[in-house]
Amino acid sequence: MSKTLQAVRGMNDILPDEAEIWEQFEEIVRNWLHSYGYRPIRMPLVEPTPLFKRAIGEVTDIVEKEMYSFEDALNGEHLTLRPEGTASCVRAAIQHNLLFSHPRRLYYQGPMFRHERPQKGRYRQFHQVGVEALGFEGPDIDAEHILMCARLWDDLGLDDVKLEINSLGSSEERAVHRAALIAYLEQHQARLDEDGKRRLYTNPLRILDTKNPDLQDIVEGAPKLAEFLGEESIKHFEGVQAVLKDAGLPYRINHRLVRGLDYYNRTVFEWVTTRLGAQGTICAGGRYDGLIAQLGGKPAPAAGFAMGVERLLALWQESGGQAERIVPDVYLVHAGEEAQRAAFRVSEMLRGTGFSVTQHCGGGSFKSQMKRADASGAPFAVVIGDDEAAAGEVSLKPLRDGGEQLRVPMEVLPETLADRLIESEEDDGSI
Ligand code: ATP
Ligand code: MG
Numbered sequence: 001m002s003k004t005l006q007a008v009r010g011m012n013d014i015l016p017d018e019a020e021i022w023e024q025f026e027e028i029v030r031n032w033l034h035s036y037g038y039r040p041i042r043m044p045l046v047e048p049t050p051l052f053k054r055a056i057g058e059v060t061d062i063v064e065k066e067m068y069s070f071e072d073a074l075n076g077e078h079l080t081l082r083p084e085g086t087a088s089c090v091r092a093a094i095q096h097n098l099l100f101s102h103p104r105r106l107y108y109q110g111p112m113f114r115h116e117r118p119q120k121g122r123y124r125q126f127h128q129v130g131v132e133a134l135g136f137e138g139p140d141i142d143a144e145h146i147l148m149c150a151r152l153w154d155d156l157g158l159d160d161v162k163l164e165i166n167s168l169g170s171s172e173e174r175a176v177h178r179a180a181l182i183a184y185l186e187q188h189q190a191r192l193d194e195d196g197k198r199r200l201y202t203n204p205l206r207i208l209d210t211k212n213p214d215l216q217d218i219v220e221g222a223p224k225l226a227e228f229l230g231e232e233s234i235k236h237f238e239g240v241q242a243v244l245k246d247a248g249l250p251y252r253i254n255h256r257l258v259r260g261l262d263y264y265n266r267t268v269f270e271w272v273t274t275r276l277g278a279q280g281t282i283c284a285g286g287r288y289d290g291l292i293a294q295l296g297g298k299p300a301p302a303a304g305f306a307m308g309v310e311r312l313l314a315l316w317q318e319s320g321g322q323a324e325r326i327v328p329d330v331y332l333v334h335a336g337e338e339a340q341r342a343a344f345r346v347s348e349m350l351r352g353t354g355f356s357v358t359q360h361c362g363g364g365s366f367k368s369q370m371k372r373a374d375a376s377g378a379p380f381a382v383v384i385g386d387d388e389a390a391a392g393e394v395s396l397k398p399l400r401d402g403g404e405q406l407r408v409p410m411e412v413l414p415e416t417l418a419d420r421l422i423e424s425e426e427d428d429g430s431i
Helices: 016-035 049-056 061-066 086-095 139-156 171-187 194-199 213-221 231-246 309-318 337-352 366-376 386-391 410-428
Strands: 046-048 068-071 078-081 104-113 125-134 162-167 265-272 281-287 302-308 330-334 357-359 380-384 393-398 406-409
Touching: 016 104, 016 125, 016 139, 016 309, 046 049, 046 086, 049 061, 049 078, 049 086, 086 104, 086 125, 086 302, 125 139, 125 309, 139 162, 139 231, 139 265, 139 281, 139 302, 162 231, 231 265, 281 309, 302 309, 330 337, 330 366, 337 357, 337 380, 337 386, 337 410, 366 380, 380 386, 380 410, 386 393, 393 410, 406 410
Parallel strands: 330 357, 330 380
Antiparallel strands: 046 078, 068 078, 104 125, 125 302, 162 265, 265 281, 281 302, 380 393, 393 406
16 A cells, blocks of 8 residues: 655644634634725745845845745746745735835735744744735834734733834944944854854844854843934834833833844834743734835835734634634435435525525435534534425424424525524524
């Protein structure tokens, strides 16, 4: 026997019980995004590799070692499965001239791909909900993004999510800080780890983000970017904080928050929880004023963030969030040739009047069909035997409470069913 095939390591199947939770989550997320005036955009999963190299930066974890890149076998084009959405979204906005007349509030969701070591909360195919506000300059939009995240945590009933913010300043300020940082790190060069040595001249800021415990004292003593911020950057950062304070939203300034992608400037933020072990960042984002121009667009400021759906869902479930099982209103059982023809007519009629119906397929005795009806979770079975079919009638059988079985003409079924559903929900106490 040949070995059965398995999914690619780090890429998960989301089975029905779980996928229903995803759908419920997605609905909450969509309503939340619409309530802030964000509009959907959908980009391809595959992009030209240079897009990510230019946007995310050559000396980043993502570009150095996490991208699924390949050559198109037909034309040799260099392609990559998207590791994140901002670069694609900005590419699309430039390509379609979306910023022609006004700024844009956009969102997307879907799978992202990174070749990482799979573990809890870290996968090779994972999902993000991404939000991008293109063409907005002031601290107000940064604050809006942070406040809207707080509202989503609230909508989902999450507690234990903490906000960390920082300012990365402008690129000029970063350049001055960078020179000071390199001079400082050079004094400790011998103690740097391999990543640190390699990044010393290419991306020293990222050394501050190291998780290596042996480097913590070096990192602690390093010149802080905050000390190099100019007046405008300070004002911007204070503008963000003023809104957060007004809203009563607690936050911590984390001077070491630098983010793993090169395109950020000024405000950056992360939402972290201690309840998911090592993979505790559920949402991260910030301002990226240079990116649109860097990708060839007319210069325009922008800011955005992305949430890790798997991590958020783990936290949601941990906090008691769960989906109600989606059940049909009716499971329709039938036996006999005439009855089967009637079954199709009745099912379609019910669906046409707004009910959800699972029609039994695959034959079998009434008894075995009723077992399936029970297992479906439907509150009612509609039963059609040949004698019902001949009389143009159906039987309506309650499955959950001990209510009476009724036999009614087919045409009045929708009305009867509607009444009975309301009654059974009232009995349930669910309305
Ligand atoms: P990390 O430090 O955990 O690797 P990151 O800085 O690489 O995160 P971002 O690129 O900012 O992550 O992506 C935004 C969010 O997407 C993260 O905060 C996280 O919730 C989620 N995320 C990132 N990589 C993965 C992954 N491999 N598996 C699951 N979720 C992920
Ligand atoms: Mg990462």
